[in-house]
Structures are given as structure tokens and as C-alpha cells.
Amino acid sequence: MTEIREEVEVESNGQIIKAVISEVFSQRQVYMAKEIKTGEIVALKKIRMDNEREGFPITAIREIKILKKLHHENVIKLKEIVTSPNGNKYKGGIYMVFEYMDHDLTGLADRPGMRLTVPQIKPVGVDADVQIDDLSRALMFSYVFYKIMWRWNKLMTENGQLKSIIKELKVPITTFIVEPFVPHDQEFYLSIVSERLGSTISFFDSGGIDIEENWDKVKTIFLSEACAPLIATLPLESLSGSLSNFQVYTALLKPHERIMALDLPHGGHLSHGYQVKFCF
């Protein structure tokens, strides 16, 4: 099934690495690549530089800025940034090197009959003894919760203690590609709302996709049969991109840090706000 499309050479710390591009994901110029020497499989994302008047694209700068800030096992790692030495060093392509992830959610949602198998589902790995606040923070770090966020807040407030629930559920999380500026349509969001953030934002406020209406689709895509019953008992609600983005960014911020907005033509989103300072 894998077909070799292209071979690229990139330079990393002064060493030339040959990478075989075998799969092209969507239109975003994200490639699966194998480092020939070590055999390591990585994802290469080419930074597009179409706009001469802009110079090095602001979207890439902001994306790198955010990704360099995030250190969490459930957030994809930006391993390094490499240049392709074809011709002039600063003329060739620039690639962001990520860990390779098997799936991205948009792709999965479009694939009929797609089902994740149990080995593909990775446990959360949350220490059951952490504080609720840290826990919700840790959960928010997780990209899957960025995309499908189970609405924990009811459970939290009704049961008081989240950790016992977590322990019982062993909530499945798979790893997916992190894309800070994803298009927001046709994606499923559920909310996870920490006590810190309050729990007042609803699906209807945000115009998200109703997970319950789309439950069959969501269920087949994201849940193996083994964990479906557990998840199905949770009260579900989806959130659209803007608010999920906002929540996730907020969860990642330290007090006084700013959410930097891109303006809309650059691919920014209304919800990203500008120079908002949070002080909890």
C-alpha cells in the first residue's frame, strides 16, 4: 500500500539525512519519512513559503513558538527543524520534523468503516494521585482531548473526585497529529472543562457538532468495542473549534502569558483573542 513518492535530502545538524517520503497526508504537505541511517520513521511537514512579501511565514513562526512550549507526552514533539540543502541552503525547503503518528482525526473521520484496535489505544498514563487541577490540566494537554473532549465536568462536580473515576475507566487515548491551526469544520469536539475554567460553555453556545446525533460515526471511529461501553456512559457534549482551542490554549498558558492571535488572513481564528492576560 505504501508507495514511494519522493526522496528528499535534508540537513540536520550538519549531517545530510536521506528521507523517503512514502505517504502524503492531505494537502498540507505532511510526509511520512524514514531516516535512512537510523531507520527512524518521522513525519515531515514542509513549511510553505509562497508569499514573497511576507518573508518567513508568520504562521510557521507562531506554530513553532507554540509547539516548542508544549512538553507533554500526549502532545506531539517537534523534534527539530531541518533544511533541505538543494542548491542554496537558504533557498531550499524547510521541514518541521515530528514524531510519526499513525492517524490524524480528519483522515479517520473520512475513512468509512475505520475502527481503532485495542493496541492502537494507549492508556492515559495519568498518575492517579495527582491533584484534580493538575489532572485536568494534563488531560487538556492531550491532543485527543483537544479533538474529542469528554465532558468530565459533570462527573467532577457530581462525584467530587475525579481520580477514582479515572482509575476505574482507564480512559483510552490514542495519539494523533497535533495541528495548532486546524480547520474547524467537520470535526468532533467534546469539552473537558476544569474547575479552573468553569463549565459554562455549552455545545449550543459554540455551534459544534452534536456528538449524540453523530454518535454512530464517532463511536465507530474512535472507540474500540472494549472501551465503548465505558465511554458511552459519559455525558457527551461537543464543542466547536473556537472554544476547544480557547480552552486548550488556556490550559497550556501560565498566568500572564498571552494568547497570540494571528489575524484572519493569516489563518488566525476569532477565538484566539489578542493580548489577553490570564491571571488565575
Place this chain on the structure above:
Amino acid sequence: ASEDEYVSFLIERETGSSTLGFKNSDPLVFQNCFTHSRTDAINWILQTRAALGFSFQTAYLSLAYFDRFLSKCSIDSDKSWAMRLLSVACLTLAAKMEEHQVPALPEFQSEDYCFENKVIKRMELLVLSTLEWNMAIITPLVFLPYFITKFCNESQTCHVFPKAM
């Protein structure tokens, strides 16, 4: 408490060697001729900052890029165009990190030098790779709000803050 945590987090990031970015082996001492062209660069950055309405944080950041770049790469200080090109690239990069709206490259031109867009872009890339893509540098300005709120009581804060910035 979260305020204090945040400041200790900033200090940790500021002192962390990986984010410091200067070449560690020798101290950053500019020779006389460099001091002169550095002053020129500062002037240009400050003027352009005012003209384009950028924040001081952006100006500070671009100068930090400028210094860090020169601590790793040398530019012949006779070549004042090269110094200016470096200033332009540092300012555009800092603006992209910090500013809400970033004007297109031609807006960064001044009367005395005119660089092609692709030349600026290449310089940006050279700066980015020389600084090893570590562009989120902690500047003293980010500490200001914390200390202002420490020194003043709540009611004064909003008056003092804009002045200090």
C-alpha cells in the same frame, strides 16, 4: 501564589542554558567598530518600531536576536548594509513572534537601503537557524507587570503600567 510561581518559571526559563542562546565560550564583547554599528542598529530598530507602532517588547526582542546572532556569526562591520539587513530580519522576526498585525516586508524598508523581499527572507532564515530556532527569549519586560503589582497597590496599577512600558 500563582504569580510567584509564574515568576520563578520565568527565571528558570531565562537562566536555562538551552534558551540563553549566547555562545558560552567567550563573553560577548563588541569591539569599537561594532559598538558603533550596534548603536546604529538600535536607532533604526527604535525608529522603525515607532513608525510601525510595535511594542517595546518587540524592539527589545529584535535587539536580543541581533546580539545573539553576532555572538555566533561575525559580520564585517564595514558592511553597513549587512548590519542593516540583519536589523531588518531581526525586527521582522520579533514582530512575527509578538505583534498582532505584521506588515509586509516592504514596509520595513528605510530610505537609505532597499532590500529585496527574498533577500530579507534568506536573512530571516539565517537568523532562525543560527539561533537554532530558539526565538522565545525571556526579556526583562515580561517581569515588569509582576513587580509593578508588587510595588503598587491595586488602584495605582493601571496608571503606572502604561508609563513603565
